[in-house]
Amino acid sequence: MKIVTVVGARPQFIKAAAGSRQLRREHQEILVHTGQHFDDNMSAVFFREMGIPQPDYNLGVSGGSHGQMTARMLAGIEEILQKEMPDALLVYGDTNSTLAAALAAAKLRIPVLHVEAGNRLGTLDNPEEINRKLTDHCSTLLFCATEDAKQKLVAEGLGHRTHCVGNIMYDSFLYFAGQPWDSPNILALDGSPVTVPDSYYYMTCHRQENTYSDEPLTAILAAMNQLDAKTLYPVHPRNRERAERVCRVHGFDNIILTQPVGYSDSVHLTQHAKKIVTDSGGLQCEAFYAGVQCVFVLDYVVWPETMVGNRNQLAKADTADILEKLSAQQCIDPDYQPFGDGHAAEKICDVIRVWEKER
Numbered sequence: 001m002k003i004v005t006v007v008g009a010r011p012q013f014i015k016a017a018a019g020s021r022q023l024r025r026e027h028q029e030i031l032v033h034t035g036q037h038f039d040d041n042m043s044a045v046f047f048r049e050m051g052i053p054q055p056d057y058n059l060g061v062s063g064g065s066h067g068q069m070t071a072r073m074l075a076g077i078e079e080i081l082q083k084e085m086p087d088a089l090l091v092y093g094d095t096n097s098t099l100a101a102a103l104a105a106a107k108l109r110i111p112v113l114h115v116e117a118g119n120r121l122g123t124l125d126n127p128e129e130i131n132r133k134l135t136d137h138c139s140t141l142l143f144c145a146t147e148d149a150k151q152k153l154v155a156e157g158l159g160h161r162t163h164c165v166g167n168i169m170y171d172s173f174l175y176f177a178g179q180p181w182d183s184p185n186i187l188a189l190d191g192s193p194v195t196v197p198d199s200y201y202y203m204t205c206h207r208q209e210n211t212y213s214d215e216p217l218t219a220i221l222a223a224m225n226q227l228d229a230k231t232l233y234p235v236h237p238r239n240r241e242r243a244e245r246v247c248r249v250h251g252f253d254n255i256i257l258t259q260p261v262g263y264s265d266s267v268h269l270t271q272h273a274k275k276i277v278t279d280s281g282g283l284q285c286e287a288f289y290a291g292v293q294c295v296f297v298l299d300y301v302v303w304p305e306t307m308v309g310n311r312n313q314l315a316k317a318d319t320a321d322i323l324e325k326l327s328a329q330q331c332i333d334p335d336y337q338p339f340g341d342g343h344a345a346e347k348i349c350d351v352i353r354v355w356e357k358e359r
């Protein structure tokens with residue numbers, strides 16, 4: 001089949017690394033990059049380091065309001081789909097790129113294949129929840145990372161199109177976690193190299209809920225600054241200016257701000273960290289895979305499977321709450337693995353093969 005895959009943001013590149021490799025064994029894939037993330041260290045580094053094929057199209061759409069961005073992507077993707085007339089469109093996750101592509105394809109009666117379907121926070125206050133729900137409801141094949149996500153889709157009447165295949169990010173994680181970490185390339189905001197301390201906490205924080213003003217980010221950083229080791233915090237370009245200013249004004253010198261790091265560095269930083277504090281959906285799962293305790297700073301649970309034995313705890317953007325959660329001990333059941341076996345990409349291709357024959 002000819003399959004158009006649309007990606008646009010960092011977590012989608014990481015998923016596409018595993019997905020494209022497998023898909024191209026059997027199908028012709030046309031890769032479209034919407035341009036949502038465009039800095040070298042938010043985009044190109046993943047293509048280079050993870051062996052992702054170069055995009056066939058780059059729409060160069062970034063910035064603007066959610067509506068403007070989605071509309072420009074929708075128009076651009078529709079044009080590509082009309083020209084390529086693929087047998088299916090494949091999308092990952094829950095970004096504006098995901099929604100725009102799914103809408104464009106569904107209106108052209110091109111079947112949509114959605115990887116990482118069925119995740120629900122239970123509130124439309126979260127902009128990605130809107131993307132997830134709408135994409136799921138106009139998709140033909142829904143690939144879930146966990147049994148819980150599958151049950152959410154069953155409850156929404158989509159069970160007959162749903163397949164639980166495991167988390168495709170786990171495929172990428174296992175591959176990179178097994179590689180040597182020879183030459184970390186971690187740069188401070190001024191471009192100078194950063195030496196990874198022997199003992200450190202790893203933090204990422206960029207969600208709108210935590211970075212829309214100084215207050216939540218300051219509370220989170222104040223907690224990290226009080227810990228018994230330094231915190232490495234690769235800053236998303238969206239809140240770089242705010243993070244830099246907050247650290248400077250409050251004298252948070254126990255925190256090392258860095259530029260975004262490549263995937264191999266992120267995986268190895270995760271594996272060797274004392275603990276992790278994040279508002280990232282992907283990083284909390286990687287902490288879980290690595291057996292490193294995580295505190296997830298948000299008002300909603302994103303991956304309920306990780307919330308066992310204090311392995312991942314929800315905290316408010318509140319200094320005392322984060323410190324309290326960080327002081328807890330975790331308990332790991334080595335037999336508990338709700339994210340599959342690291343072969344999600346193969347399972348997705350198995351389902352596509354059967355569907356292709358039957359349709």
Ligand code: UDP
Pocket residue numbers: 010011014204234235259260261262263264266267279280281282283286
């Ligand atoms: N990540 C990375 N470099 C960084 C920060 C994060 O490679 O500087 C990886 C991280 O390991 C995880 C993914 O990016 O796999 C998470 O992406 P992001 O936080 O942008 O999205 P979310 O998980 O919130 O959807």
